[in-house]
Amino acid sequence: MISKTIVANLPHGRISEATRRRTIILGTAAILLVLVGGATTPGFLTLDNLLIVIRAASITGIVALGMSYVTISGNLFALSAEELAVLSACVFAWLMRSHYDLATGLVLTLLFAGCAGSIQGAIVAKGADPIITTLAFGALFRGLASLVSNNKNILLETDAAQWLGTGRPLGIPTQSWAFAILTIAGWFVLQRTRFGRRLLLTGANRHAAAATGLPVGQASLIALTLLGLCCGIAGISAASQFGLAVANLFTGLNVDVIAAVLVGGISLRGGLGTPLQAALGAIFIALLENYMLLHSFTSGQRMLVVGCLVAAATLGFHVIQRRRA
Amino acid sequence: MNRREIMIDLGMRIALMAAVYAVFAMMLPSYRTVSGAAALLDGAVLVGVVALGVGITMLAGEFDLSVGSLAAVVGVLTVNMIIAGMNVAPAVLIAILAAAIFGGLQGLVIAVTGINSLAFTIGTLICLRGFALIISNENSVTIPIPRFGETDFLAARILGVLSPMSITMFSIFALGFLFLNYTVWGREIYAIGGGRAEARAAGVSTIKPLVIAFAISGALAGLGGALSSVRLGSATPLGFDTLLLSVVTACLIGGVSLEGGRGTVLGIFCGLLTLRILVGGVSSLGAPYWLQSLAIGALLILAILVQMLINIMRRNASGARARPQPG
Numbered sequence: 001m002i003s004k005t006i007v008a009n010l011p012h013g014r015i016s017e018a019t020r021r022r023t024i025i026l027g028t029a030a031i032l033l034v035l036v037g038g039a040t041t042p043g044f045l046t047l048d049n050l051l052i053v054i055r056a057a058s059i060t061g062i063v064a065l066g067m068s069y070v071t072i073s074g075n076l077f078a079l080s081a082e083e084l085a086v087l088s089a090c091v092f093a094w095l096m097r098s099h100y101d102l103a104t105g106l107v108l109t110l111l112f113a114g115c116a117g118s119i120q121g122a123i124v125a126k127g128a129d130p131i132i133t134t135l136a137f138g139a140l141f142r143g144l145a146s147l148v149s150n151n152k153n154i155l156l157e158t159d160a161a162q163w164l165g166t167g168r169p170l171g172i173p174t175q176s177w178a179f180a181i182l183t184i185a186g187w188f189v190l191q192r193t194r195f196g197r198r199l200l201l202t203g204a205n206r207h208a209a210a211a212t213g214l215p216v217g218q219a220s221l222i223a224l225t226l227l228g229l230c231c232g233i234a235g236i237s238a239a240s241q242f243g244l245a246v247a248n249l250f251t252g253l254n255v256d257v258i259a260a261v262l263v264g265g266i267s268l269r270g271g272l273g274t275p276l277q278a279a280l281g282a283i284f285i286a287l288l289e290n291y292m293l294l295h296s297f298t299s300g301q302r303m304l305v306v307g308c309l310v311a312a313a314t315l316g317f318h319v320i321q322r323r324r325a
Numbered sequence: 326m327n328r329r330e331i332m333i334d335l336g337m338r339i340a341l342m343a344a345v346y347a348v349f350a351m352m353l354p355s356y357r358t359v360s361g362a363a364a365l366l367d368g369a370v371l372v373g374v375v376a377l378g379v380g381i382t383m384l385a386g387e388f389d390l391s392v393g394s395l396a397a398v399v400g401v402l403t404v405n406m407i408i409a410g411m412n413v414a415p416a417v418l419i420a421i422l423a424a425a426i427f428g429g430l431q432g433l434v435i436a437v438t439g440i441n442s443l444a445f446t447i448g449t450l451i452c453l454r455g456f457a458l459i460i461s462n463e464n465s466v467t468i469p470i471p472r473f474g475e476t477d478f479l480a481a482r483i484l485g486v487l488s489p490m491s492i493t494m495f496s497i498f499a500l501g502f503l504f505l506n507y508t509v510w511g512r513e514i515y516a517i518g519g520g521r522a523e524a525r526a527a528g529v530s531t532i533k534p535l536v537i538a539f540a541i542s543g544a545l546a547g548l549g550g551a552l553s554s555v556r557l558g559s560a561t562p563l564g565f566d567t568l569l570l571s572v573v574t575a576c577l578i579g580g581v582s583l584e585g586g587r588g589t590v591l592g593i594f595c596g597l598l599t600l601r602i603l604v605g606g607v608s609s610l611g612a613p614y615w616l617q618s619l620a621i622g623a624l625l626i627l628a629i630l631v632q633m634l635i636n637i638m639r640r641n642a643s644g645a646r647a648r649p650q651p652g
Contacts, residue, residue, distance in 0.1 A: 076443060127636065128629050129583045131388070131443065132573065136625035139570055143619025151615050247615065258447050268441045300458025300562070307455055311448030318440045 019274055022265035022317065026280045030287060037291045044294055051172065057286035058175035059234050061279050063253065064260040065186045066223075066230030068278035071261055072190070073223040074203035074270025075130040080120065080138035081231050082253035086245075087145040088113045088235030092161075093154040093245035102160045110232045116141065117228015118221060125217030134224075138254075146247040153244045165241025175237050179279070182230070186275035199223065204271025259310045260285055265317045285309070331589060334580055338595040341578075345599050349606035356606070359485050366491040369601040371549045373494045373594070375568060376575040377501050378545030380593045383576060384505070385538040386518040386585025387435065387442040389428075393568040394453035395543060396550030399424050400560035401461045403551040407468050413475050413555060421547040428543015429536050436535035457562035467559040479556045490552060497545065502590040514538050519586025570618070574625045575600050577632075600624065 038045025063081050070078050091112055095105040120137050124130045148154075167174045190196035202209040202219040210216045234253075239245040264281030266273030285306060292302045346356070355361040375392050382389045399420045406416035431449060435442045468476065479489050487495075505511035513534040516524040521531060549568075554560035579596025581588030600621070607620045 076441075123629065123633070126633055128633055132577060132583060132625070133629055135570060135573055136622050136629060139618045139622030140626060141622075143616060143622055146613075146615040147619065151613065255447065255451060259451065262444055262447065268444050298459070298463060300455045300463055303455025303458060304452055305455070307448055307450070307452030309448075310451055311445060314444045314448055315434070315438060315440060318438060318444075322439070 018272060018321070019277070023274070023277055023280065026264060026277060026284060030280060030284045033284065033287050033291065037287070041291060041294050044291060049290065051176070053286045053290045054176045054179070054283065055173045056290065057282045058173070058179040059237060059250075060253065060256045060260055060286070061179045061282035062175070062182055062237075063227070063230050063234050063257045064264075064278040064282045065182050065275045066227030067257050067261050068186070068264070068266055068273060068275045069190070069199070069223040069226050070130070071266050071268060072203045072270060072273050073199050073219040074206055075124055075220050075223060076268055077131065077258050077261070078120070078134040078224060078227055079131060079254055080134040080141055081227060081257055082250045083138040083141035083145065084113060084116055084228060084231040085234040085238070085253060086247060086249045087116070087141045087148070088232040089239040089245035089249055090145045090148045090154055090235075090247065092236045093156050093239045094148055096156040096158055096161055096239075097154060099158075105161070106236065109236055110229060113228045113232025113235065114225050115228070117231070118225040120228075121221035121224030124224060125220040130220070142247065149245065149247050151247055153246045155244045156239065159243075161236075161240040162243065163240075165237055165239070165243075175241075178233060178237070182233075183275060183279040190274055195222070200271050202271070204269075206270075256285070257282075259306065262310050263313045265313065267317070267321065335589065335591055335595070338578070338580060338592055338599075342595050342599040342602065345606075346602050349602060349609075353606060353609050355609060356602075363482065363486045363488065363491075365598075365601055365605055366486065366494075367488055368605060369597055370490045370494045371553045372568070372571045372575055372600070373597045374497050374545045374552075375549040376572040376579075376593055376597055377497060377590065378542035379569075379572050380576045380579070380581045380588060380590075381501070381505070381514060382442070382538045382542045383581045383583060384518045384585060384588055385514045385534060386521065387535065387538065388446070388583065389431075389539060389542045389546075390443060390446040390569065391431070391450040391453055392542065392546035392572065393565040394450045394457065395424055395427065395546040396553075396565040396568060397457040397560070397562055398453050398460070399547040399550035400554030400564060401457050401466055401562055404466045404468055404554055404560045405460060407472065407475075407555075408466065417551045417555060420551050421544055424547025424550075425540045425544035428546070429540035431543065432536040432539025433532070435539065436532040454562070461560070461562040463562065465559050465561040468555070473558055476555050476558060479552070490556065493548075493552065497548070498590060498594055505590055510534065510537055515586055517585075567618070570621060571600060571604075574621050574628075577625060578628050 034045065034050075043049060063085065067078065067081060070076075088109055092105055092109040095108055096102075100108070116137075120133055123133050164174060169177060190199065198209075198214055199219045199222070201212075202214060202216055206216055209219075234250070235245070238249055260282035261278050262281070263284055264273070264277035264279075266277050266281075288306065288309065289302055292305060297305070350356040353361075356365075375396065379389055379392055402423065403416050403420040406419065407413060411419075431446065434440065435445055482488055483492070505514065510533070513524070513529050514537065516527070516529050517531050517534050525531060550560075550565060554564075575597040576588070576593055577596065578599050579588065579592035579594070581593060581596075603620055603624055604617050607616060608614065612620075
């Protein structure tokens with residue numbers, strides 16, 4: 001009973017206030033960037049270009065939603081997201097080439113990705129370090145992806161899945177639909193369900209959560225499973241879009257995803273943040289990248305700016321948090 | 326851990342290394358020759374020096390993710406200075422000094438603000454990669470062919486086994502051992518890693534040890550990047566992207582704990598050689614290069630599971646001792 005009271009009261013204190021403030025800061029910054037960019041850059045503030053930005057943010061964003069659960073559950077980051085997405089793409093492509101029908105391919109790939117996530121989650125729940133565990137599994141997944149694909153392209157050899165990667169219902173790409181729907185779902189689960197509140201409490205203070213009788217390991221297990229599913233979706237989406245999977249897909253995705261979570265202002269201490277912040281972080285970075293592309297920055301210059309943004313955002317949010325605490 | 330426990334722990338790690346070596350030596354005749362051993366040592370230099378630096382930040386209870394990008398920057402910087410007409414030795418030294426200063430500044434920011442080093446070094450990792458792309462014009466940079474002779478000394482052999490590269494690695498590990506065990510600064514790094522609040526209560530400042538730990542990590546990442554780029558004659562801005570995995574694996578098999586304060590230089594050296602013997606062995610047996618990450622991942626997962634098992638057993642043992650004896 002005690003645990004229920006604490007959990008039920010959790011989102012009304014300082015935690016939700018800080019989260020709301022950060023979401024507003026980030027939203028304002030994104031709108032400012034759109035306005036300033038639109039005023040100074042021809043072709044920036046057009047519907048077509050903004051759709052391109054959202055599409056560019058979608059894959060990173062979907063995985064960042066899963067990553068936000070890992071961070072909020074108090075497990076810092078997973079360094080295996082990129083590798084699991086690649087492996088899922090290879091598994092999906094292999095299933096499609098082996099003439100399974102689309103539904104079977106989707107279910108099996110997602111099941112595989114979920115299991116791959118929950119194995120890591122189970123080990124982390126037993127007390128292993130999340131960074132090291134996911135680094136190890138990332139290496140394993142990358143190796144397996146090379147093994148499955150024999151380090152060559154796996155062609156899907158069917159266009160059954162093509163719509164998943166290239167369709168545009170109502171003019172908006174499927175990836176962006178998935179991104180939007182998952183953002184709302186992720187936000188709802190964390191803020192409005194008992195499981196979400198447990199996750200927040202466990203992330204905020206593991207010992208207090210254990211003392212009130214909450215299943216502490218469960219939070220890590222489910223967070224990493226959800227990340228696994230997000231990686232599976234990313235993998236399926238990319239494999240369907242390109243009609244093939246290859247072991248060097250998604251290069252740099254881990255860093256992009258973590259950058260989105262950090263720019264979104266999700267605290268590494270855990271228990272503070274929502275998936276919406278990760279989504280906004282991904283969109284903000286995509287907007288900035290697009291703005292720099294239109295101003296023909298080189299890739300090195302773009303990386304330097306994004307890196308400085310990540311470091312500055314992390315420092316800024318950290319200092320604000322310390323001052324208020 | 327007391328001295329006896331450290332010795333037992335180290336003994337187990339050496340036994341693991343010997344076992345891995347024995348398995349591969351049975352299958353690979355080249356492993357039983359002097360030149361084979363020399364090749365193993367030479368291949369361990371890059372990961373070894375960087376692993377020592379990252380290991381020292383782990384001992385301090387922090388984690389430096391930016392080493393791969395920093396090594397790439399230093400590699401490009403060194404080659405650029407050589408192209409500009411500088412001699413090899415001063416170019417390498419200046420680049421390492423720059424890396425050390427960068428690392429120290431990073432440590433200063435982390436120590437003063439108390440920010441999570443994982444988060445901050447992800448930011449600098451991206452920045453440095455961008456910087457490497459900018460200073461290299463997004464292309465590989467190469468030492469001019471007429472000056473290749475200046476770098477030949479790195480391939481020389483001394484006593485058949487040692488090369489200037491591996492001698493550098495051995496000296497760095499010896500210095501690291503002396504520094505961590507016999508200097509106040511080294512002991513302070515252990516102290517703030519083992520328990521930051523207790524260390525502060527005992528009057529140890531956290532700022533100085535963190536600056537030193539990150540400066541060392543930066544300098545050694547720089548040393549690794551500079552040495553391997555000079556040896557290769559070229560540097561690419563996107564290089565060293567898988568370095569972190571090998572480095573962390575070496576530290577972890579060597580018994581460095583991410584919680585800080587636990588681990589030894591000799592342990593890291595054992596972990597490094599175990600990793601090197603395994604990876605070298607797998608590729609000598611004819612496995613394609615992309616299977617390396619499978620082997621490293623499997624080894625690392627094994628290390629994590631064994632560590633978990635030991636922790637559980639230790640907890641049970643101490644629980645049994647705490648219980649009152651029957652009768």
